[in-house]
Amino acid sequence: xxxxxxxxxxxxxxxxxxxxxxxxxxxxxxxxxxxxxxxxxxxxxxxxxxxxxxxxxxxxxxxxxxxxxxxxxxxxxxxxxxxxxxxxxxxxxxxxxxxxxxxxxxxxxxxxxxxxxxxxxxxxxxxxxxxxxxxxxxxxxxxxxxxxxxxxxxxxxxxxxxxxxxxxxxxxxxxxxxxxxxxxxxxxxxxxxxxxxxxxxxxxxxxxxxxxxxxxxxxxxxxxxxxxxxxxxxxxxxxxxxxxxxxxxxxxxxxxxxxxxxxxxxxxxxxxxxxxxxxxxxxxxxxxxxxxxxxxxxxxxxxxxxxxxxxxxxxxxxxxxxxxxxxxxxxxxxxxxxxxxxxxxxxxxxxxxxxxxxxxxxxxxxxxxxxxxxxxxxxxxxxxxxxxxxxxxxxxxxxxxxxxxxxxxxxxxxxxxxxxxxxxxxxxxxxxxxxxxxxxxxxxxxxxxxxxxxxxxxxxxxxxxxxxxxxxxxxxxxxxxxxxxxxxxxxxxxxxxxxxxxxxxxxxxxxxxxxxxxxxxxxxxxxxxxxxxxxxxxx
Numbered sequence: 351x352x353x354x355x356x357x358x359x360x361x362x363x364x365x366x367x368x369x370x371x372x373x374x375x376x377x378x379x380x381x382x383x384x385x386x387x388x389x390x391x392x393x394x395x396x397x398x399x400x401x402x403x404x405x406x407x408x409x410x411x412x413x414x415x416x417x418x419x420x421x422x423x424x425x426x427x428x429x430x431x432x433x434x435x436x437x438x439x440x441x442x443x444x445x446x447x448x449x450x451x452x453x454x455x456x457x458x459x460x461x462x463x464x465x466x467x468x469x470x471x472x473x474x475x476x477x478x479x480x481x482x483x484x485x486x487x488x489x490x491x492x493x494x495x496x497x498x499x500x501x502x503x504x505x506x507x508x509x510x511x512x513x514x515x516x517x518x519x520x521x522x523x524x525x526x527x528x529x530x531x532x533x534x535x536x537x538x539x540x541x542x543x544x545x546x547x548x549x550x551x552x553x554x555x556x557x558x559x560x561x562x563x564x565x566x567x568x569x570x571x572x573x574x575x576x577x578x579x580x581x582x583x584x585x586x587x588x589x590x591x592x593x594x595x596x597x598x599x600x601x602x603x604x605x606x607x608x609x610x611x612x613x614x615x616x617x618x619x620x621x622x623x624x625x626x627x628x629x630x631x632x633x634x635x636x637x638x639x640x641x642x643x644x645x646x647x648x649x650x651x652x653x654x655x656x657x658x659x660x661x662x663x664x665x666x667x668x669x670x671x672x673x674x675x676x677x678x679x680x681x682x683x684x685x686x687x688x689x690x691x692x693x694x695x696x697x698x699x700x701x702x703x704x705x706x707x708x709x710x711x712x713x714x715x716x717x718x719x720x721x722x723x724x725x726x727x728x729x730x731x732x733x734x735x736x737x738x739x740x741x742x743x744x745x746x747x748x749x750x751x752x753x754x755x756x757x758x759x760x761x762x763x764x765x766x767x768x769x770x771x772x773x774x775x776x777x778x779x780x781x782x783x784x785x786x787x788x789x790x791x792x793x794x795x796x797x798x799x800x801x802x803x804x805x806x807x808x809x810x811x812x813x814x815x816x817x818x819x820x821x822x823x824x825x826x827x828x829x830x831x832x833x834x835x836x837x838x839x840x841x842x843x844x845x846x847x848x849x850x851x852x853x854x855x856x857x858x859x860x861x862x863x864x865x866x867x868x869x870x871x872x873x874x875x876x877x878x879x880x881x882x883x884x885x886x887x888x889x
Contacts, residue, residue: 354404355810359391360799361399364407374410375824379418382411382782382798393806405812408432409820411799412439415782425781431811432785432801435818442781450703451719454711454855462688462717468493470688470718472679474672475503475512476523476706477692500679502672505692516672518662521876523694524702525600525661526669527709528653528873532631533646533673534712539581539624540633544681546581548714554855555624556581561612565753567595567605570869573859574620581624583611584635591638592619596630597751597867599874600652600661605752606630609638623857623870630870646670653873661875680713687713690720698874704858708871711854751867758865785811 368377381388399407415424416439424441426433437443451459467473473494492511495501503512506520518526538544549555556578562571583589589611598604608629610621628635631653634642643651646666651657655666655673680687689710694702710718746766747759758766786802800807856870863869 353810354399354401354812355396355805356399356404356407357388357391357808358395358397359388360808361397361407363388374406375414375417378407378410378414382414385798388808392800392808396805396810401813401816404809405816405820406824408799408801408809408812408817409824411783412436412441412817412821413824415798416441419782423781424783426785427787429787430785430802431787431814432817435814435821436785439821447721448700448703450700450707451721453858454704454707455716455719456852456854459719461719461721464720466717467688467690467720468497468499470494470686471499471683472676472687473499473501473720474676474687474689475501475505475509475692476689477505477694500675502675504672516664516668518664521696521698522658522662524698524705524873525653525658525875526664526672527702527705528631528871529655529658529666529669530673530676531705531708531712531871532633532653533655533670534677534709535628535631535633537674538677538681538713540628540635544677545712545714548685549624549712550581552714552716552853553711554853554857555622555627557623557853557857558615558620559623559626559857561592561594561610561619561621564755565595567607567753568592568619569595569753570626570857570864572864573857574615574618578622580622582622582628583613583625584638586611586613589613592621593639594621594626594629595753596626596870597753597872598652599751599867599872600657603750603752606632606641606652608632608640608642611638626870627856630872661873676709677713680715685714685716685718687715688718688720696876698876701868701872701874704868705871705873708856711856716854750865754865754867757861 363381364377367380368374412424412435415421421440422442424436424439425444426436426441428443428445433443451461495511495513500514501512502514502516503509504516504518504523504526506518509515516526539546539549558574558576558578560571560574561568563569580586590613591609592612593607593609596606596608598606606629610625610629612619612621612625614620629638629640632643632651641651643654643657645656646654647656648654649656649660655669658664658669659666676687687710689706691703691706696702707719710716744763745759746761746763747754747756750756750758780796782796782798784797784800786800786804786807789802789804789806799809801809801811803810858869860869868874
């Protein structure tokens, strides 16, 4: 007997169905026809099993499920031992990483390879960077420093790999990112158009956005369609300054009232994404209405370097320095700057990531987000939340901004996520075979085979090489339906529109993002909130 452990009820039923040298795939098909028999015994006694038989059992489950129900119903967490095998079969490799890179840099974004890190000229190690931990990618950061690369670590702990360390209060990373964006917009767009050409050609900043009335004010109402042909309508003939209401969360749900240039297009009042972005970040231009910061040192109006100091504990001068170093280096090197995100385990980490990504979009660093996407577009977080939120009765409407439409009032997280699945938004279908690197709770009840290290899983993770060999052997006689997807929700999915092809996006034009006041980068302070927001689903 080897080191494998298997649920006693499952292995007994499997051997009965297989009957000696019988077909393992047919045995698994017979077993899962009445899988409730051993599902009730899940979490019971586990017994030893030789490694070859354990690999055969896992392979039989994978081959049967892929051929009969679709490969996308074979799933593995990205850090699980069988993730590589599942990915190669076209299964769902689930990741806990944020969807923000796909939202802003495009759904096909995969990030740079680790060896590309050494070619960057300026690197921000941003997030939880534990100085006692060396990741597999650490040598590439060291190699880059030998070439003159500057590394700045931003997080609650110093790190040995950086030239400088900026210690930020936990959960306030997004506030620092917004202040850096404020400086970039002021000094590299308005004072001199260092990145104007790349922004016009490669981002959504020149796209037109509708303005609609809400609560006696004008608010962004989604893309109008098409480009203005320039970044801003400011100073254009026929463009008048109008006041818009924008979300503010740093002092509780509130609104910012700032002005944008607007004109009439097709009978609707429109402005550009760039004009809205300047209003959000508080970059003042003469003649526009609203309340604006008095300068970089203004501590009351977001998102100035002075304002972030009270949130993060980082001196305003340090925020200015980071912004100028990032902007100048990106301009001189053609965008060879990089953000290496760490662990941002706060209730609004997705929002913080979007504030960081905005800096790369503004400086043209398309390949600058050094976080692998896990080889899939399917997010793990919503899948787990769908099961874990269970009877959670928290009102997700509390996450909306002050002038939201009330789409989610008195709605639970579970109902929102179920609606998202029905709408075809990116989410893994309920898997029939699931491989975990650790236990999750509560258990998805519909899983036929749960592979993981915990005693409550059906089968301890077998050797991936043995499973791969068994899958190759068993697949030869069961390849008739290998191309069947088994999940209609993936077809015709209403993804976010992609105007302008591969443009990087600062505005996420989706009803949920507008409802939460997060269509444009914004800062939400850490707090109680909900641990997972349905906006994680939005592409």
